[in-house]
Amino acid sequence: xxxxxxxxxxxxxxxxxxxxxxxxxxxxxxxxxxxxxxxxxxxxxxxxx
Numbered sequence: 001x002x003x004x005x006x007x008x009x010x011x012x013x014x015x016x017x018x019x020x021x022x023x024x025x026x027x028x029x030x031x032x033x034x035x036x037x038x039x040x041x042x043x044x045x046x047x048x049x
Contacts, residue, residue, distance in 0.1 A: 025031065
């Protein structure tokens with residue numbers, strides 16, 4: 001199988017975009033929602049909640 005190689009600049013742009021989106025989510029306080037949902041899922045999995 002002959003795969004086309006992705007240019008290096010595309011990789012760096014996507015990485016920078018991902019970091020920027022993560023930073024924006026932290027800035028908006030969305031990490032609190034993620035943590036609350038993660039704790040709820042974990043509690044349900046082990047049968048406590």
